Amino acid sequence: MNSCTLKIISLFIIAVSAAPNVFLEDEASPILNITTCGGYFEASSATINFQVGGSIRADMRCVWVIQPSNVYNQFTLTSSGLGGNDGIYVATYLYGNISSQRKIVGHAPTMGFSLSFSSSGESGRQVLTGYAGLTTASGNYSYPENGERYGNNEDALFLIAPTVPAQPTLRFTYVDIEFGSGCLYDQLAVFTWFDNEYKQTARFCGDTIPTSVTLVGGAGLVTFSSDRYNAYSGFKSVVGQNYTISAPLVIITFSAGHSPTKGFSLSFSSSGLPVQKFLTGYADLTTKSGNYSYPVKGNSYANNENAMFFVAPAVPGCPTLRFTFVDVEPHSYCGFDYVRIFTWLGNQYKQAATFCGDRIPPNITFIEGAGLVMFHSSDRLVKSGFKFEWV
Numbered sequence: 358m359n360s361c362t363l364k365i366i367s368l369f370i371i372a373v374s375a376a377p378n379v380f381l382e383d384e385a386s387p388i389l390n391i392t393t394c395g396g397y398f399e400a401s402s403a404t405i406n407f408q409v410g411g412s413i414r415a416d417m418r419c420v421w422v423i424q425p426s427n428v429y430n431q432f433t434l435t436s437s438g439l440g441g442n443d444g445i446y447v448a449t450y451l452y453g454n455i456s457s458q459r460k461i462v463g464h465a466p467t468m469g470f471s472l473s474f475s476s477s478g479e480s481g482r483q484v485l486t487g488y489a490g491l492t493t494a495s496g497n498y499s500y501p502e503n504g505e506r507y508g509n510n511e512d513a514l515f516l517i518a519p520t521v522p523a524q525p526t527l528r529f530t531y532v533d534i535e536f537g538s539g540c541l542y543d544q545l546a547v548f549t550w551f552d553n554e555y556k557q558t559a560r561f562c563g564d565t566i567p568t569s570v571t572l573v574g575g576a577g578l579v580t581f582s583s584d585r586y587n588a589y590s591g592f593k594s595v596v597g598q599n600y601t602i603s604a605p606l607v608i609i610t611f612s613a614g615h616s617p618t619k620g621f622s623l624s625f626s627s628s629g630l631p632v633q634k635f636l637t638g639y640a641d642l643t644t645k646s647g648n649y650s651y652p653v654k655g656n657s658y659a660n661n662e663n664a665m666f667f668v669a670p671a672v673p674g675c676p677t678l679r680f681t682f683v684d685v686e687p688h689s690y691c692g693f694d695y696v697r698i699f700t701w702l703g704n705q706y707k708q709a710a711t712f713c714g715d716r717i718p719p720n721i722t723f724i725e726g727a728g729l730v731m732f733h734s735s736d737r738l739v740k741s742g743f744k745f746e747w748v
């Protein structure tokens with residue numbers, strides 16, 4: 358809910374043109390020049406030039422859906438004014454699943470993380486003296502110290518134990534390590550000294566900044582370990598580096614941090630085997646509230662549909678999605694036709710609900726301001742579709 362408040366506060370910074378809802382069929386121009394905030398595009402190569410040289414307000418979000426002509430798609434960030442809290446996320450989409458969410462960062466090619474700590478409050482216990490560690494009352498520390506990538510098979514340990522007794526607060530300011538489900542690959546862990554032992558109080562990975570930890574016992578330990586695989590294979594790319602993704606449909610989401618930032622250019626080109634046009638319906642719903650029906654004309658939907666509707670109001674807010682009508686082929690586990698909702702949460706699309714038949718699903722609030730409704734139909738029955746509103 359915090360982020361919602363921030364978004365509303367930062368509203369005044371710049372006005373943004375709403376994304377057009379267009380299917381571009383023009384394959385003649387070799388490089389499509391995309392300058393809008395979001396939209397659906399079919400292209401074999403394109404450059405998203407978004408506010409290049411200009412500024413982007415805080416908490417801005419845009420979603421581009423690219424139907425590439427071929428299976429291999431190379432992405433290159435060719436210019437960037439983005440900061441460390443901004444991100445361009447590239448995901449693939451296949452039959453109702455959004456997978457391989459990957460972040461392209463725009464800032465300098467430093468990898469790793471940085472943390473700062475400062476002390477205040479009651480005096481605590483002085484422990485772990487004699488170890489090499491962070492013993493000043495406050496300070497900043499970055500790992501790796503040389504600003505380069507960390508290595509594989511790392512197992513690093515950072516002790517925070519101010520020699521002046523204090524209760525330091527540990528705050529991570531930057532985290533950029535390989536993300537894995539359950540942080541099984543690379544991970545950072547924080548242990549606080551409490552009751553004469555180190556207790557694990559946090560374990561994390563990816564680029565999520567964890568909440569601050571106060572080391573009430575006066576000392577703490579940060580451990581970092583990486584697995585034997587290249588920490589960044591396919592996950593990070595900076596200006597000028599190439600990144601290849603193979604998919605029938607690519608979703609690019611830009612999400613600005615809580616402060617204004619500068620624009621960027623992202624190019625892509627397709628090669629390899631041709632792919633078939635995947636989406637049968639698309640809408641970019643960027644008004645503050647509204648109604649949407651699918652099929653739009655009120656007939657029944659067709660067999661073998663794959664449709665996608667983004668709800669991402671251009672005016673920052675937390676829209677609630679409410680279905681008012683559902684008539685989709687019923688099945689005990691929605692194995693044929695289904696509507697699926699994803700919410701944008703923690704820089705990923707998370708599946709929030711799947712339904713079919715005529716049951717109205719619960720309301721869903723997109724607390725980070727955006728979400729996705731997708732629809733799939735099989736080659737069996739067809740029904741009259743669904744209606745929803747967002748407010």
Ligand SMILES: *[C@@H]1O[C@H](CO)[C@@H](O)[C@H](O)[C@H]1NC(C)=O
Pocket residue numbers: 390391392406
């Ligand atoms: C793309 O379009 C924008 C706006 O029309 C224009 O300023 C820019 O020069 C174009 N870029 C290229 C590479 O054509």
Ligand SMILES: *[C@@H]1O[C@H](CO)[C@@H](O)[C@H](O)[C@H]1NC(C)=O
Pocket residue numbers: 451452453454
């Ligand atoms: C989608 O993902 C689910 C779970 O992650 C998996 O079980 C299912 O097979 C996937 N479907 C397709 C068509 O890939």
Ligand SMILES: *[C@@H]1O[C@H](CO)[C@@H](O)[C@H](O)[C@H]1NC(C)=O
Pocket residue numbers: 473474475495496497
């Ligand atoms: C950490 O570095 C930042 C930027 O250089 C500085 O503003 C901040 O005061 C430092 N924090 C501590 C605890 O020294």
Ligand SMILES: *[C@@H]1O[C@H](CO)[C@@H](O)[C@H](O)[C@H]1NC(C)=O
Pocket residue numbers: 433597598599
């Ligand atoms: C990216 O690919 C282009 C051609 O597709 C090549 O010219 C360029 O050197 C590549 N960049 C890197 C960093 O590999």
Ligand SMILES: *[C@@H]1O[C@H](CO)[C@@H](O)[C@H](O)[C@H]1NC(C)=O
Pocket residue numbers: 646647648746747748
């Ligand atoms: C959706 O349509 C219904 C009926 O026309 C109307 O009452 C409702 O206010 C609309 N909702 C929004 C968010 O526009």
Ligand SMILES: *[C@@H]1O[C@H](CO)[C@@H](O)[C@H](O)[C@H]1NC(C)=O
Pocket residue numbers: 677679719720748
């Ligand atoms: C869903 O939201 C609407 C208003 O937008 C409200 O009238 C309705 O009671 C809500 N439904 C549920 C199940 O919470």
